[in-house]
Amino acid sequence: MRAFIFPGQGSQTVGMGKALAEASAVARAVFEEVDEALGQNLARLMADGPIDTLTLTENAQPAIMANSIAALRVSGVDVGKADFVAGHSLGEYSALCAAASFDLATAARLLKLRGQAMQAAVPVGEGAMAALLGANLGLAREIAEAAAEGDVCSVANDNDPTQVVISGHRTAVERALLIAKEKGAKRAILLPVSAPFHSPLMEPAARAMEQALADVALADPAVQLYANVAAAPVSEADEIRRLLVEQVTGMVRWRESVEAMAAAGVDHFVEFGGKVLGPMVKRIVPEARVTSVVTMDDIDALVKEI
Template structure:
């Protein structure tokens, strides 16, 4: 069995999508449709920068989605592949869950772009710059990370945001609490804590205003039926019901991204082939979680052609 998986924030880089757009009309159409939906020339920022504009959450989220969907559309239109035939599950890391839902037909491309633009803006606005922070814990499992977060909180928010794989967990919360956590890592048998260059503390209770904004937006733009089952971030369980998906997307804003558990659940369901579309970020996390599975990254035209030949 096969799963298509999609990367989250941090996989953006200036120049993304340029090769695809130059080689494929299908890719160019994706970038143009997203630009028109957002009323901005996002593809120019993706292509040429400046980097600080691409790094803005409100630009990075729709850009990463657009790049991954462009890869998928080239596969579908030029490789003659239908997603419902090519995979059994879809999953995405944080914003990548919206990409997965777009791929499975729950949202149109234009609506996905608009939802992610709003999601990025709402997340940025939820907490004043400098109040929150995130840190990656290297050499930490979920038990050690949870204990550290509880000890460092001291009345502030400090919680697990991303359980990525058996060796990497991300904390999110008030900046002072995150800094305390980094200073305490050795006491909990954790190799290292690294402050992440993010503009807001994602996936923690401080994001409640953004969750409210997304609940309102999803009420106006509800998901439709899926052609492929989604493995959801916050439950690490399969879901196909559109109403349940809408609820989980709201919960996802403040909730934990249970990526390690999602990989384990997919493995238990029988998935032994994972294909990351549009990046090479979440695939390596899966390879550190599951043994004896194949991991393929499909991001360039050469990758697309090679993958299409395998199917």
């Protein structure tokens, strides 16, 4: 069995999609449709930078989605070749676009809004996120609880058995950096992000997404989605709509999602548009086969394989 998976924020790089666009009219059409939907030249920003502007949440989110969908469409591989789709945080929107729950333009507009709403939810400098390396979910929760001291500090991403991300008020997250070392985490690293994603502080962004999602056409996906906050397969549009709202403040249960897909029989994970999730998958399910699809060579190899 096979799952198509889609990366989240942090996978953006200057030059992303440029070679695909130069080699394929299909890729160019994807980037042109996203540019038209957003009313901006995102493709040029992706190709040429600057990285600071590309990394802005409102740009990075639709850019990463566009790059993933371009890689999928250039491959010509039908989503029906997958038994499940899944994405990490914003990658869930890429997965739903791939599975025809909503169209490309809708995905782009939703992610632009999602990025803007997440940034606006907390004043710059008041929130932070940190990666705890060598810490499992239980230890990360213990560290976050000890660091909170009345502030918000909670687990944002359970990525794999050795990497968990916490999020919340900057003062609490900074306390967590010290507590993590005392409690045995190998490293604790403050992440270069501008807001405390996937924490209760994102509640205003969740309400903005609830309103936005209520107004868009959302179909049942062609392939079941393993949802971030449920770590379980969902196939009904209304349930997906609800979970996308919950995802804004909820924990990304990536480790559990991969474990559940593997338990369901998935032994091949294909990551479109990045090489970020593949290593996580291998740390979660070492025996799994992982294919990362970014370049034309990757696409050629995938087509031969599938």
